[in-house]
Amino acid sequence: MLEERLSRITQVVTDPAVMAGYCTDFTGRWRGRAPLVALPSSTAEVAEVIRVCAGEGVPVVPQGGNTGLVGGGVPVGGEVVLSLRRLTALGPVDSSAQQVTAGAGVVLAALQRHVRAAGLDFGVDFAARDGATVGGMIATNAGGERVLRYGTTRANVVGVEAVLADGSVVSRLGGLPKDNTGFELPFTASEGTLGVITAARLRLVPLLEHRATALLGLPGVPAALAALAVLRTLDSLEMAEFFLPAGLRLVREHTGLPAPTRTEHAVYLLVECAAPRDPAPELHALLETLDVPEIVVAADTADRHRLWRYREAHTEAINTRGVPVKLDVALPLGELPSFLEELPALAGDAELYLFGHLAEGNLHVNLVGGRDATEPVLRRVARAGGSISAEHGVGRAKTPWLHLSRSPAELAALRAVKHALDPAGLLNPGVLVP
Ligand code: 2HG
Ligand code: ZN
Known part of the structure; x- marks a missing residue:
């Protein structure tokens, strides 16, 4: 029996009440059934679980923090959920190489705390930081709020370790920024369909502790784009997020926050600059040259986080x-x-x-x-x-x-790669590859 065989290898959950959290997504739109949830605590255990499931012909849905929004990490009916949450090892920060190795189950916020303590930072950040995991971020090539400065997750990964559909392990955690020994296996953005990511060597960036944040109230999207064009002349610009009055009203009802501006505006643009020295003077000077109806400038860190909240609380407010x-x-x-x-x-x-x-x-x-x-x-x-x-x-x-x-032609190539790496269709069937 599958449950029995997997229990000998690793932690297995079959209690329906506990499994529910693994079988439903954050929005409640995507839900399914699974015979069990496997929670391996090492790459070797992941490989064993995959081998057993392959042997029994039972498909596997790899899952990280289950913060995904497209139904790519929850079962439909009958797949084993392979949760990577227990792969939480975090290696020492290599300050000269500006890299760190993280297990697939390391939560983004924990990664941030770990590397910030060493004076470095991770270039990717977004609202689901307290739940999203490193493996899931790579598997979906997560973007977020700092892409304009640091790119998507892809640009912040040096190499990954993954378990293939036959249980073999491929590992590129050596951290060599230059390594042209052939093409990279396409795990980034593969959504668990080509292999199960178990760890990654991550590129880090300098920790920029001086930040300046402002919320601009604008008459429309063309005005927001015009403001963005000017703001992009600042090297320190790190974030340019927008929202509209309907979402803002919902966020305010949900959070109880007061109105962020004196009057309502057609578009709100939240910008943040970060630099080794206080970027506020250059941001404020630039903002003064713009023809913007209303600008609110964050006074301190708490105020910055309050302004972020108007933007970041949208997802949970919409769920209500x-x-x-x-x-x-x-x-x-x-x-x-x-x-x-x-x-x-x-x-x-x-x-x-x-x-x-x-x-x-x-x-x-x-x-x-x-x-x-x-x-x-x-x-x-x-x-x-x-x-x-x-x-x-x-x-x-x-x-x-x-x-x-x-x-x-691209779809045919995607199918060919999927077939080459997972001929039996064991990994995340029905996801990504049509
Ligand atoms: C964000 O930008 C996330 O906050 C979630 O990508 C977006 O809830 C959403 O639609
Ligand atoms: Zn987003």
Whole structure:
């Protein structure tokens, strides 16, 4: 019996009440059944679990912090959930190489605390930092709030260790920034379909403790883009996040926060600069040259975090309205104004909440209730030369729409790679690869 065989190798959970947390996603939209959850505590255990499941022909859904939003980490019916949460080893920070090795189950906030204590930082940060894990971030190539400065997770990984579908282990944790011994196996953004990431060698960046944050109230998206163009002349710019009045109202109801500005504005742009020396004087001087109706400047760290909260609390505030359809899309910046004008009509009778990462044209289109507007919205994004999945991944949510962003030749190549590495379709079936 599978349960018996796996229990001999590692920790196994079968209690339905405990399993529920592994079988349902954060939004409540994606849920399924699993015979059990396996919680290995080492790479060797992961390899053993994979070997046993392969032998029994039982598919496996790898799962990190279960903060994903596209149904890529929860079972549908009958897959074993392979949770990597117990792989929490954190190696010493190598200050000369500016690197660290982290287990797949290390939570982003724990990684941040660990490397900041050594005067360094990790270049990726986002609202789900207290739950998201290193393995999941790599498997989805997570983006977040600092992409304009440090790139997505891909740019912050030197190498990974992973278990393949046959239970063999591939390990590139040596930390060599230069190593052209062939092409890299494509684990980044593979969403658990090609291998199970168990650890990673991560690139670190200098810890910039001096920060300056401001919230701009603007008359529209074109004005926000104009402000962004000027702000980008600052080397210290690290964050340019936007939200709209509807989302702000929801966040305020949910958090009890007061209005952030004197009057309501059509668009809010949250910007943050970080530098080795106080970036506030240059940010404030630049802001004075802009024609912006209202600017609120953070007075101290607590105030900075308060301003962030208006943006970061969107996801949890939207959940209070019901189970949202989340369309995480990206468009070329020049296409944003017309897309946003058409969006309410495309959304139909659904409640529409919109926020995201302006510098990458990454919009989080959240729809609650009404008719499912996924198809018209994604088709419109594709027509504009955008991406149907900017930073959350494809998961189960976007698989039917992948052809809108990838050509037939690309889809055939994806299938060929999947087949080569996982011929029996053991790893995360139904996710990403159509
Ligand atoms: C964010 O930017 C996350 O806060 C979540 O990517 C987006 O909830 C969402 O739609
Ligand atoms: Zn985001």
